[in-house]
Amino acid sequence: MIKHCYQILYKIFADGAYVNIALNNGLKSVSPNDKNIITRIVYGVTEKNIFLEYAIDKLVKKRPHVSDTVILKMGIYRIYFMNEPDYAVVNTMVELAKSLKRSPAFINAVLRKCRKIEMPSEEYEKKSLEYNVPIWAIKEIEKDFGQEITEQFFIHPKELLTHIRHNPKKISQNDFEQYLNFEFDRKTPYGYYVCHNTLTKLKEHTHLYTVQSLGSMAVCNAIGVAKGNKVLDVCAAPGGKSIYLKQLADISITSCDIHPHRLELINSYKKRMDENDIKVVKNDAVVFNPKWEGQFDAVLCDVPCSGLGVLNSRTDIFQHRTKDSIKELTDLQDKIIQTSSKYVKKGGCLVYSTCTILKQENEQIVNKFLANNTHFKPIDFDIKVKSLKLNNNFVQLMPYISDTEGFFIAKVKYETTVN
Numbered sequence: 001m002i003k004h005c006y007q008i009l010y011k012i013f014a015d016g017a018y019v020n021i022a023l024n025n026g027l028k029s030v031s032p033n034d035k036n037i038i039t040r041i042v043y044g045v046t047e048k049n050i051f052l053e054y055a056i057d058k059l060v061k062k063r064p065h066v067s068d069t070v071i072l073k074m075g076i077y078r079i080y081f082m083n084e085p086d087y088a089v090v091n092t093m094v095e096l097a098k099s100l101k102r103s104p105a106f107i108n109a110v111l112r113k114c115r116k117i118e119m120p121s122e123e124y125e126k127k128s129l130e131y132n133v134p135i136w137a138i139k140e141i142e143k144d145f146g147q148e149i150t151e152q153f154f155i156h157p158k159e160l161l162t163h164i165r166h167n168p169k170k171i172s173q174n175d176f177e178q179y180l181n182f183e184f185d186r187k188t189p190y191g192y193y194v195c196h197n198t199l200t201k202l203k204e205h206t207h208l209y210t211v212q213s214l215g216s217m218a219v220c221n222a223i224g225v226a227k228g229n230k231v232l233d234v235c236a237a238p239g240g241k242s243i244y245l246k247q248l249a250d251i252s253i254t255s256c257d258i259h260p261h262r263l264e265l266i267n268s269y270k271k272r273m274d275e276n277d278i279k280v281v282k283n284d285a286v287v288f289n290p291k292w293e294g295q296f297d298a299v300l301c302d303v304p305c306s307g308l309g310v311l312n313s314r315t316d317i318f319q320h321r322t323k324d325s326i327k328e329l330t331d332l333q334d335k336i337i338q339t340s341s342k343y344v345k346k347g348g349c350l351v352y353s354t355c356t357i358l359k360q361e362n363e364q365i366v367n368k369f370l371a372n373n374t375h376f377k378p379i380d381f382d383i384k385v386k387s388l389k390l391n392n393n394f395v396q397l398m399p400y401i402s403d404t405e406g407f408f409i410a411k412v413k414y415e416t417t418v419n
Contacts, residue, residue: 001030001034001037001038002074002092002093002096003096003099004026004029004030004034004038005038005041005042005074006070006071006074006096006100007026008022008023008025008026008038008042009022009042009045009046009070009073009074010066010067010070011026012042012046012316012319013066013069013070013073013319014066014067014070016319018316019042019043019046019314019315019316019319022042023038023039023042023043026038026042027039040082041074041077041078041082043315044077044081044082045073045074045077046315046316046319047132047315048077048080048081048132049073049132049315049318049319050128050129050131050132050133050134050318051080051129051132052072052073052076052077054117054120054125054128054129055076055114055117056069056072056073056076056110058117058118059072059110059113059114059117060110064106065102067100067102068097068102068103068106068107071093071096071097071100071102071107072093072107072110072111074093074096075089075090075093075107075111075114076111076114078093079111079114079115080114086111086115089111090107090108090111090112093107093111094107094108094111124138124139127154130154131154131155133154133311133318134318134323136322136323137308137318137323138150138154140323140358140360141153141308141357141358144357144358144359145357149388149398152398152400153357153398153399153400153406156399156400158312159193159312159399159403159404160195161185161186161193161194161195162193162194162195162196162199162211163188163191163192163193163194163211163212163213163214163404164191164192164194164199164202164209164210164211164212165190165191165192165209165210165212165217165244166191166208166209167207167208167209167210167247167273167274168247169247169273169274169275170207170208170274171208176208176209179198179201179202179205179208180192180194180198181195181197181198184197184198185198188214188403189214189383189384189385190214190217190218190221190384190385191212191214191217206272207272207273207274210240210243210269210272210273212240212244213404213405214385214402214403214404215309215355215385215397215402215404215405215406215407216240216241216244216407217244218383218384218385218397218404218407218409219241219300219302219351219353219407219409220241220244220245220248220300221248221382221383221384222351222353222381222382222383222409222411223245223298223300223349223351223381223411224298224349224381224382225245225248225249225251225298226249226251227249227250227251228250228251228252229249229251229252229297229298230251230252230253230295230296230297230298231245231251231252231253231254231296231297231298231299231300232253232254232256232292232295232296232298232299232300232340232343233245233253233254233255233256233300233302234256234283234285234299234300234301234302234336234340234343235256235257235285235301235302235303235304235336236255236256236257236266236280236300236302237255237257237259237262237263237265237266238262238265238266238269239255239265239266239267239269239270239278240269241300241302242255242266242278243269243270243273243275243278245300246275246277246278247273247275252279253278253279254278254279254280254281255278255279255280255281256280256281256282256283256285257282257283258282258283258284258285260282263280263282266278266280267280285301285303285335285336285339285340286332286335286336286339287339288339288342289343292342292343293342293343294342294343294344294345294346295343295345296343296344296345296348297345297347297348297349298344298348298349298350298351299340299341299343299344299348299349299350299351300350300351300353301336301337301340301350301351301352301353302353302354303332303333303336303337303352303353303354304329304332304333305329305333305354305355305356305361306321306325306326306329306356306358306361307321307355307356308321308356308357308358308406309354309355309356309357309397309405309406309407309408310355310405310406312399312405313405326358326360326361329361330360330361330364330365333354333361333365334365334368334369337350337352337365337366337369338369338372338373341369341373341376341414344414345414346414346415346416347413347414347415347416348413348414349379349411349412349413349414350376350411350412350413350414351409351410351411352365352366352369352408352409352410352411352412353407353408353409353410354407354408355405355406355407355408356406356408357396357398357406357408361408362394362396362408362410363390363391363392363394363408363410366378366392366394366410366412367392369412370392370412375414375415376412376413376414376415377412377413377415378392378393378394378410378411378412378413379393379411379412379413380393380411381393381409381411383395383409385397385402385403385404386401386402386403387401387402387409388401392410393410393411394408394409394410395408395409395410396408397409
């Protein structure tokens with residue numbers, strides 16, 4: 001079991017694999033009894049990686065080999081955050097080191113002194129370990145929202161329930177609620193937060209519901225689709241927003257992605273939800289497609305982003321995001337919104353959304369677009385989710401007020417007359 005954990009974590013830290021993909025692949029050959037503990041350790045180590053990196057830096061003079069680093073992270077995590085005797089953890093990690101032909105003496109020596117780590121006194125170093133977030137990310141968010149909102153964002157308890165919605169093509173809302181236990185589950189403006197037992201009960205009825213975050217559903221409702229609308233979803237994979245939009249109104253929708261394997265995700269989602277009347281197209285969102293110019297009543301730009309708004313569900317975000325990588329993302333976001341705007345017909349709208357809270361990926365992108373495209377104007381929209389109200393009618397969902405993760409939404413309209 002411990003070796004399975006190591007193999008999964010090695011793929012994450014050495015090969016740059018995404019946690020969910022590495023974990024799902026790693027659990028395929030594992031007994032059901034071991035799956036829960038492996039999942040807990042893998043997610044725990046990636047979630048606490050900032051602290052674990054700090055601990056290793058304090059415990060060793062020279063950066064260990066990646067194999068030893070993974071072993072140490074597993075051991076330190078189990079000693080600090082799991083209810084296991086220290087000696088038992090040390091023994092199992094030493095045995096793992098032996099089986100991997102690493103240095104058991106080194107692992108033994110480091111783990112035996114890991115309780116003696118000196119904690120930092122500097123304010124941002126302490127916050128970094130407390131939040132398990134790099135210092136640069138804390139400073140960026142403080143710059144955007146101030147210390148109070150930043151603290152509330154990071155300390156808000158992680159949502160332990162899963163947000164789902166029923167599939168109206170297969171079951172009515174009232175009939176679907178018969179599957180739920182509202183002693184543990186709870187209703188939201190667009191769906192339900194449900195516990196593990198409810199998901200287990202629904203396991204044989206996956207056609208009746210889908211997992212979709214409240215924030216994702218709020219983005220779709222911001223568009224305000226109406227019967228007969230022609231809609232374009234430029235970054236659609238895995239397809240949740242496209243399918244939900246199709247179920248909100250009788251619309252014509254085209255869903256795009258640049259990668260063929262991600263188009264397959266949309267097609268698979270379509271089939272499961274019985275929404276086959278969705279056109280799935282391979283398309284590069286930054287390259288202008290003249291056939292689509294001025295053809296759509298609504299265009300959704302749910303752009304690639306840093307994902308800092310969904311830290312609670314993406315424990316590996318800082319394995320793939322650095323401060324320098326944000327600039328590459330903002331360049332991409334600029335290109336996508338600019339290209340996509342050309343597909344909006346006069347009187348139509350464009351909705352720009354992300355799952356981050358950084359203003360350089362959100363407000364600054366849309367404000368720059370508006371400054372360069374004066375025929376587009378920001379407009380208000382109605383969603384049933386509480387949010388921070390920003391300038392130009394933009395909104396920022398925040399976990400501590402929105403009951404969901406950190407989504408940004410802006411809606412702009414192609415005005416038929418410009419003052």
